[in-house]
Amino acid sequence: MTESTTAGRWSERLLGANGWLLYLFLYVPIFVLIVFSFNDNQRVAVWTEFSFRWYGEMLDNDAVLRALRNTLIVAAVATTISTILGTVAALSMERYRFRGQRSADGLLYLPIIIPDVTMAVMMLLFFAQAINIASHVVRLNFGLGTISLAHIAFNIAYVAVVVRARLALMEPQLEEAAADLYASKWQAFRRVTLPLIMPGVAGGALLALTLSLDDVVVTSFVSGPGSTTLPVYVFGLVRRGVTPLINAVSVVMLVASIVLVGISLGLQRRSGKTSPLIE
Amino acid sequence: MATEVATVELEERAKRAESRRGVLIGAPAFLYLILFFALPLLIVLVYSFASRSSTGATILGNWNLNSWIRVFDSQVAQIAWRSLWLASLTTVFCLVFGYPFAYWIATRSDRARGVLLILVMIPFWSNFLVRTYAIRFLMGVEGPVSIVSQALGGEPIRILFTNTAILIGMVYGYIPFMILPLYAALERMDWRLVEAARDLYAPGWTAFKKVTFPLSMPGVVAGSVLVFIPSLGAYVIPAILGGSNTVLLGDYIVSQFLSARNWPFGSALSTAVMIVMLAATIFYFRRGGRTL
Numbered sequence: 001m002t003e004s005t006t007a008g009r010w011s012e013r014l015l016g017a018n019g020w021l022l023y024l025f026l027y028v029p030i031f032v033l034i035v036f037s038f039n040d041n042q043r044v045a046v047w048t049e050f051s052f053r054w055y056g057e058m059l060d061n062d063a064v065l066r067a068l069r070n071t072l073i074v075a076a077v078a079t080t081i082s083t084i085l086g087t088v089a090a091l092s093m094e095r096y097r098f099r100g101q102r103s104a105d106g107l108l109y110l111p112i113i114i115p116d117v118t119m120a121v122m123m124l125l126f127f128a129q130a131i132n133i134a135s136h137v138v139r140l141n142f143g144l145g146t147i148s149l150a151h152i153a154f155n156i157a158y159v160a161v162v163v164r165a166r167l168a169l170m171e172p173q174l175e176e177a178a179a180d181l182y183a184s185k186w187q188a189f190r191r192v193t194l195p196l197i198m199p200g201v202a203g204g205a206l207l208a209l210t211l212s213l214d215d216v217v218v219t220s221f222v223s224g225p226g227s228t229t230l231p232v233y234v235f236g237l238v239r240r241g242v243t244p245l246i247n248a249v250s251v252v253m254l255v256a257s258i259v260l261v262g263i264s265l266g267l268q269r270r271s272g273k274t275s276p277l278i279e
Numbered sequence: 280m281a282t283e284v285a286t287v288e289l290e291e292r293a294k295r296a297e298s299r300r301g302v303l304i305g306a307p308a309f310l311y312l313i314l315f316f317a318l319p320l321l322i323v324l325v326y327s328f329a330s331r332s333s334t335g336a337t338i339l340g341n342w343n344l345n346s347w348i349r350v351f352d353s354q355v356a357q358i359a360w361r362s363l364w365l366a367s368l369t370t371v372f373c374l375v376f377g378y379p380f381a382y383w384i385a386t387r388s389d390r391a392r393g394v395l396l397i398l399v400m401i402p403f404w405s406n407f408l409v410r411t412y413a414i415r416f417l418m419g420v421e422g423p424v425s426i427v428s429q430a431l432g433g434e435p436i437r438i439l440f441t442n443t444a445i446l447i448g449m450v451y452g453y454i455p456f457m458i459l460p461l462y463a464a465l466e467r468m469d470w471r472l473v474e475a476a477r478d479l480y481a482p483g484w485t486a487f488k489k490v491t492f493p494l495s496m497p498g499v500v501a502g503s504v505l506v507f508i509p510s511l512g513a514y515v516i517p518a519i520l521g522g523s524n525t526v527l528l529g530d531y532i533v534s535q536f537l538s539a540r541n542w543p544f545g546s547a548l549s550t551a552v553m554i555v556m557l558a559a560t561i562f563y564f565r566r567g568g569r570t571l
Contacts, residue, residue: 015386022380026399030402030413032423033409088308092308096301097297097298098301113556115511115556116512117528117532121532121546121549122319125322125326125546153316156311156312221536235518238415238519242412242419250413257405261401261404
């Protein structure tokens, strides 16, 4: 792509300028936030001196800690279950042919397509109705249970997409070879298929975990008293204004998500394939 | 199986058993989605035909089309128009800056490409709420941008709580969704075709217009849909960066449930938004023809 003309050199320069400016646009807000989270001043944007004060206050704040605990519980439950369900859905869609498969395809893709506000509305009405009906037998309420069930509902689709992409890369002949060597269906799955699709399963699980840790809209619709998660709690605070405490909490959330990216990139490097998400 | 005589009937039976096994393996996931996704979808649809009591309770009965008639009301049209306009602007800005960006990455050396791509992936995976908050923090009247501007003798920046702020926030939030499919399309492209065009004396710009751009079209369509859909339904970004008097579709729907307590109308609205999204996605599958 080497250009010797003046026009070529100029377009090359413009491309580079656009590239670096876009990186600045993406990273400056994040860096400024990180720097100011170590600012001692009560007034957010006036720099006084470096301190861990707000991180200390965060650790003393019961509401933040409770929200963090709720977030981790929901994320653990939702990630585990949605990874299993998403993987079996991917296997059944990629490895078998059955009637009604196209409808199943629609059912699997729809949760990705619809906006989260719509998903939130669906979950609210469904659980309100379900709790109402169940009230004749047991008293249920909105809480960590409803949040987890809702998170699983939108996560399955994402896990299935990632695992399916991985399965599509794998040659089905490998399973046939295992069968020819008298491996049972289960042995072939356990010893051949599963290890090969493991990077996809892990990638799907990380995506589910990230989505679960990030979700604000759906969670705020189906959470009950005392079951606020960290993003919902922070969202509530942010709407009222900027505080140094939010800066500190935000940086912790940011670092957590960057660590997750690191893990996912590491997994991809080991498996030698780019994430199907880039595709 | 190998010792059996492969008659047509046996083969048919094996096929049926195989198909049954496929359904059985996926069953837990499909049942879950039927119960916790398809059924809720149906409930929303049913609610959109329900009526509302004067206290704001939803009456399941006395079915009518009132909520659906209200969806086509001029107030809603205005909100929908504003949301469509902002979502379109967001998509255009993401494309205008994202395309040269993806092109630039795709034409670097293998080594540089890896690093540059990771630098896009990090914001893509970072917590969305926090990234929006970072913009809010930066643009506030007492925020760092404003202070720098005042220190340089300028005016304090009053951009927060305007549509411009929402637009900046949405471009900031969604541009990675545009860059990644564009990059994938450009990277997969056969660059020898561009060289061939150059060998046939096509100037750089003509080669781009006639070869590169058409070949990257699937990426353009995929990226545009991936940006347009969340922008149209955006709730968090307008809530944090927008003013209290700029109502967009996302907050309008939410307010029907949390403050106005008009569930039938909110259900009709959210169904309508979903139909528009589905139409956009079907368009994408027809044009781009690729999965996510």
